[in-house]
Amino acid sequence: MTLQFDPVRLPARCQALREEVRTFLAEEIKAGTFDPENPGVDETNSVLFAKKVAAKGLIGMTWPKAYGGQERSFLERYVVTEEMLVARAPTRHFFVADRQSGPTLIRYASESIKQDILPRIVRGELCFCIGMSEPNSGSDLFAAKAKATPVDGGWVLNGTKIWTTLAHKADYMIGLFRTSAPTKENRRHGLTSLLIDMKTAGITCNPIAQIGGEKEFNEVVFEDVFVPTSHLIGEIDGAWKQATSELAYERSGPERFLDTFSALDALVDAVDGVDGAEDDARFTVGVGRLVSQLHTLRRMSVSVAGMLASGREPIVEAAIVKDLGTVWEQELPHRVRDLAAFLDEARPAVQAIQRHVTHELHIAPKLTVQGGTTEILRGIIARGLDLR
Structure with missing residues (x-):
């Protein structure tokens, strides 16, 4: 395989949209909807903001x-x-x-599910979580053990998912469950994707405290949870292809290098107010290096967005963006502190x-894990790259 990062340029309509979004966000900050200097996970603000974003037509905009x-x-x-980040x-x-x-x-759900769920997402009404990682297997999705046992009219789920962001607040999960054993020839075989109503009896969410005090991660335990046949997403036993396609969306966006951007933004503002800073090599080289690295990551990420737009599945390129981007943003606060x-x-x-x-x-510690x-x-x- 040959890696390909096309030199995509954002068209003029994107720049016009950027100005619209900046104006909208400035108005919401002024109105007190949220405070960019205090960005803690506030569920009340998050739900209110979702409705306002939906009213602007900015949720599901590609659908x-x-x-x-x-x-x-x-x-x-x-x-x-x-702009949101x-x-x-x-x-x-x-x-x-x-x-x-x-x-x-x-791409994979039944028409009835699409007609029911998608418009509600667009209206800002629904919160989703992703059920992939499990205890003792983490990001090795081949090792998933949580089971979906077929019964009359659907499946019964048993097992545990972990590091499930906002599961305790989510309306639905798209979860990966084992419906058959893997084969010797194909370790990927036997995984099935299901849409799970998080209010179903038998689901327990145990929040996991983080170092900063947030509790957005969860351990989710399934005990005899019934999921109807209509909630099958894609093929039985063939969800690995779906999962890797889904992860291309998750791994390649600007959230993979902008999560700690505010520290760099604050540093640039502070340096800008120092007389003679433009002649100080510590700042010109230090800040210049960080900005050039950021620009490179952004160009790679935009390229992946262009590939997704053309219907391609840039799984390897998305993985590179996620790897390089999260390592960079994890180190960024340390570099900013050194320059400050x-x-x-x-x-x-x-x-x-x-x-x-x-x-x-x-x-920062979670960035290279999630x-x-x-x-x-x-x-x-x-x-x-055919290296293993």
Whole structure:
């Protein structure tokens, strides 16, 4: 295989949309809908914000009009995501559904499910979570043991999923369950994807506390949970192909390198207020290196968005973006802190850097784990390049 990152340029309509989104976000900040300086996961703000984003037509914007979408391009959606991330907007309620669950349903779900679920996502009404990782197997989805046993009218689920973001708030999960044993020839065989109503009896969500105090991750335990036949997503025993396609959406977006961007933004603001900073090699080289790295990651990510828009499945390229991007954003708060050490800590702008760095150092450890660990990603890349 040959890697390909096409030199995609954002068209003029994307820039026009960017200005619209910036205006919308500025108005919501002014109205007090959310505070970019205090971006904690506030479910009340997140639900309210989802309804406002939906009213602007910015959820499911690439989807068919038949399901409430607007059939806009992936590149336009990319711009919206960028602006939301930079503004630290509370997108948690709708983000997973918009990014990957909706596209998965469009491609693999029954028409009745599409007609029921997709318009509700577009209206900002539904929150989704992803049930893939399990205890003792993590990102190795081949090792999934949670079972879906066939019964009259559907399946009964038993097992555990873990690191399931917002499962305790989600309306639905798209979960990966074992319906048959893997074969000697094909370890991928035997996995089936199901749409699960999270209010179904037998589901228990146990929040997992994070170092920063948030509890957005969960252990989700299934005990004799019934899922009807109509909630099958794709083929029985053949969900691995679907899962890898779904992960191309999850792994390649700007959220894979912008999660800690606010620290760099605060550093640039602080340096901009220092007389003579443009002549100080510590800042010109340090900040310049970080910005150039960010620009490179962004160009690669935009390229993957272009491939998705053309109907391709850039699984290896998406894995590269996720690997490089999350390692970079995990290290970014440390680099910003090192450069900020040369600034006058009494200045308010420098104190703002410290606030951002403190928050982002707390979230940084999870960045190279969620969406696939670095080790798993490098295995995918090696296989894609015929190196293993």
